[in-house]
Amino acid sequence: MSTKRFDGFCHFVFVCQGKDCSKHGSKAIQQKFSHEIKSQGLKSVARVINTKCTDRCKEAPAIIIKERWLGKVKEREIPYLVSRYLKTDKN
Ligand code: FES
Numbered sequence: 001m002s003t004k005r006f007d008g009f010c011h012f013v014f015v016c017q018g019k020d021c022s023k024h025g026s027k028a029i030q031q032k033f034s035h036e037i038k039s040q041g042l043k044s045v046a047r048v049i050n051t052k053c054t055d056r057c058k059e060a061p062a063i064i065i066k067e068r069w070l071g072k073v074k075e076r077e078i079p080y081l082v083s084r085y086l087k088t089d090k091n
Pocket residue numbers: 016017018019020021022052053054055056057058060061062
């Protein structure tokens with residue numbers, strides 16, 4: 001087994017790229033999160049990770065952010081989600 005530490009990263013957004021989420025724009029969701037993380041100055045502490053199906057297909061597109069599953073995510077909600085869940089006093 002090989003391991004690698006995520007030095008410095010303390011926040012992860014998991015964006016499902018499974019079949020149903022892909023049909024509902026998950027690639028654009030992933031790109032918008034990456035853009036928003038950068039524009040809110042969080043690039044050094046937050047990372048977006050694509051996942052396979054997370055069994056929330058009826059809620060597509062589905063994400064996991066701060067240990068919460070969120071479904072039917074809209075691109076226009078992403079600036080708020082980044083601000084609410086990823087910005088902390090420690091950033
Ligand atoms: S395809 Fe995304 S939750 Fe199943």
